[in-house]
Amino acid sequence: MAKLTGKLSRRDMDDPKAPRRPAHEVLGVFGGGSPYGSTRYKARRLCPFEDGLITVAKLRPTRTHEALDVGWIAHAGWEAYYRVIQTYQKTFNGIPKKKSARAEFLWGALPEAERAAVAVVEAFRTEKNYGYTYETAAAIILQYVDRYRREDWWEVVACEETIVYEEELPEPMRLYNADGSIAVEQTHWRYSARLDILVIDHAPGRYGLYDVECKTTKMITEDLIHGYMQDMQVLGQQWLIENCLDLSELPPFKGVLVNIASKHKIARFERVHCFGNPGHLAAWENSTRTWAFANAVLGELNYPKSLGSCAGALRGYSKCAFFDLCSAYPERTIDDFKTTPPPLGFYRDEQKEQTSDCDSNQD
Numbered sequence: 001m002a003k004l005t006g007k008l009s010r011r012d013m014d015d016p017k018a019p020r021r022p023a024h025e026v027l028g029v030f031g032g033g034s035p036y037g038s039t040r041y042k043a044r045r046l047c048p049f050e051d052g053l054i055t056v057a058k059l060r061p062t063r064t065h066e067a068l069d070v071g072w073i074a075h076a077g078w079e080a081y082y083r084v085i086q087t088y089q090k091t092f093n094g095i096p097k098k099k100s101a102r103a104e105f106l107w108g109a110l111p112e113a114e115r116a117a118v119a120v121v122e123a124f125r126t127e128k129n130y131g132y133t134y135e136t137a138a139a140i141i142l143q144y145v146d147r148y149r150r151e152d153w154w155e156v157v158a159c160e161e162t163i164v165y166e167e168e169l170p171e172p173m174r175l176y177n178a179d180g181s182i183a184v185e186q187t188h189w190r191y192s193a194r195l196d197i198l199v200i201d202h203a204p205g206r207y208g209l210y211d212v213e214c215k216t217t218k219m220i221t222e223d224l225i226h227g228y229m230q231d232m233q234v235l236g237q238q239w240l241i242e243n244c245l246d247l248s249e250l251p252p253f254k255g256v257l258v259n260i261a262s263k264h265k266i267a268r269f270e271r272v273h274c275f276g277n278p279g280h281l282a283a284w285e286n287s288t289r290t291w292a293f294a295n296a297v298l299g300e301l302n303y304p305k306s307l308g309s310c311a312g313a314l315r316g317y318s319k320c321a322f323f324d325l326c327s328a329y330p331e332r333t334i335d336d337f338k339t340t341p342p343p344l345g346f347y348r349d350e351q352k353e354q355t356s357d358c359d360s361n362q363d
């Protein structure tokens with residue numbers, strides 16, 4: 001008789017559908033997020049109905065998508081790490097000229113920063129139903145700090161700062177009903193981004209200001225890397241920095257550095273440097289202004305379902321978090337969901353804004 005052997009991993013012991021506390025509740029971190037950022041734009045155009053369930057009916061699954069939680073926890077770890085470094089570097093009067101003092105400025109806070117990052121992920125070690133998520137997020141953070149220890153010559157200028165641009169349109173954009181009345185009127189255009197880290201890179205040959213955007217992903221592929229060159233979030237951050245920040249006292253702005261970590265047991269790390277030319281930025285602005293109006297129209301049209309975005313490639317070969325809901329109640333509208341108690345497996349979150357920038361995740 002064949003002898004069965006094998007080793008159970010945390011993934012096998014976890015029930016992937018079991019409810020658990022939201023990650024932000026575990027850490028006691030509320031608020032944040034970017035109110036008019038690419039996440040909101042992309043969510044509405046991927047499936048207006050899904051966006052309506054989140055923003056109007058305010059429904060949330062009791063078990064959030066694994067990829068979102070791993071990304072959120074890794075981001076919280078990165079934030080803790082870079083905040084410690086920023087606070088330490090502020091105690092100096094700029095970067096010292098002397099070599100030994102410069103090393104102290106760049107890397108003197110690393111032990112404390114690493115402890116802070118690890119403490120964030122460790123908060124999930126004993127949290128119920130977070131076994132596999134904890135293992136994945138911990139692997140990313142532990143290997144990240146190890147991989148880049150004493151490699152980055154970064155002065156941390158800002159950490160988790162939100163930039164909001166708001167403009168009153170010279171001519172409102174309008175959609176009219178058949179009887180000539182106004183169906184949709186847009187008088188302002190708004191766009192925002194929450195920057196993970198803004199750094200001055202002091203490494204020889206790389207001197208300049210960089211916006212570092214941290215990402216977690218299932219796989220690092222060529223398509224993923226190339227995609228960032230034309231990504232709404234990445235180009236939008238460059239546009240906001242160039243148009244809203246006073247850069248006169250800072251080194252030359254060199255663009256966005258997409259700082260990617262894979263979720264493998266042995267994590268892969270990649271940094272992609274993106275710097276859109278004026279044509280790219282004009283294309284971004286034109287399309288984003290148009291999408292702002294198109295998204296308002298989709299809301300007015302009662303958040304149509306985007307059937308075809310529910311599962312598969314568009315979902316990173318996964319399923320929409322509301323898949324079971326749409327399947328069980330195919331005729332309910334957003335208003336129906338808003339005025340009835342949350343169905344089994346969902347709860348209502350009355351917070352005004354989402355608590356995390358879900359765009360941090362690639363799968």
Ligand code: SF4
Nearest residue numbers: 047050310320323326
């Ligand atoms: S299941 Fe499909 S239709 Fe329903 S919210 Fe998700 S993407 Fe939209």
